[in-house]
Amino acid sequence: MPNKNLIHRDQRIDDALDTSGVRHRATFKQEWPLLLLLIFVWGALWQDFSAGNLLFGAIISIVIVNLFPLPPVVLPGRINPWYCLKLFIWFIGQVVVASVQVARVAILRGKNARSAVIAVPLRTESDLIVMTVGHVLTLIPGSFVVDVDRSSSTLYLHYLDVNSDEEVEKARANIHDIERRLIMAIGSPDEYEAIKNECGSDFSSRKPKK
Numbered sequence: 001m002p003n004k005n006l007i008h009r010d011q012r013i014d015d016a017l018d019t020s021g022v023r024h025r026a027t028f029k030q031e032w033p034l035l036l037l038l039i040f041v042w043g044a045l046w047q048d049f050s051a052g053n054l055l056f057g058a059i060i061s062i063v064i065v066n067l068f069p070l071p072p073v074v075l076p077g078r079i080n081p082w083y084c085l086k087l088f089i090w091f092i093g094q095v096v097v098a099s100v101q102v103a104r105v106a107i108l109r110g111k112n113a114r115s116a117v118i119a120v121p122l123r124t125e126s127d128l129i130v131m132t133v134g135h136v137l138t139l140i141p142g143s144f145v146v147d148v149d150r151s152s153s154t155l156y157l158h159y160l161d162v163n164s165d166e167e168v169e170k171a172r173a174n175i176h177d178i179e180r181r182l183i184m185a186i187g188s189p190d191e192y193e194a195i196k197n198e199c200g201s202d203f204s205s206r207k208p209k210k
Contacts, residue, residue, distance in 0.1 A: 034065060043057060078186065078188060083181070083184040086181070095141065098140045098142050113160065117157065121154045133155065134148060136178050
């Protein structure tokens with residue numbers, strides 16, 4: 001992974017501005033996934049997926065993305081179906097295992113269970129990967145993202161059942177493993193090659209090369 005460099009990361013944010021200092025607007029090609037998501041959320045909120053309601057939701061979505069524009073997210077242009085499938089199967093397994101662990105902690109420890117807020121600097125500079133790591137963590141019981149520092153790709157998470165420095169480091173290793181899996185599935189070619197170089201021949205393993 002590229003070395004941490006705040007000046008370089010600030011440049012990533014500067015790149016979203018044009019020469020006059022005005023933020024670039026996302027194109028329709030970049031925004032259509034967001035529009036589809038907003039239309040789906042609109043239908044789900046009203047519990048009505050009729051053509052008329054979805055059309056009205058599309059109008060509302062277009063108004064929202066124009067009134068509250070987001071900076072364009074650069075897509076990596078790479079998807080590996082095999083690693084996407086492995087990521088999905090792994091994610092389902094993690095949800096099941098974490099659900100059992102959270103239930104055990106709630107039953108056995110109750111109010112005595114300890115938690116922590118930990119900072120995890122990610123190796124990636126991709127906004128898409130950072131966002132997806134945060135969503136995956138929030139969907140797995142026992143952790144959720146409380147803040148994100150975009151300039152340094154650092155996630156701040158509330159983590160359940162953390163009782164020692166060793167467990168904090170274990171939690172960070174787990175989060176870096178999620179990042180690795182996502183890069184293998186949808187990361188840019190450069191990040192994919194960096195993961196291979198970091199982990200050696202068995203780059204599907206979470207353990208980096210020494």
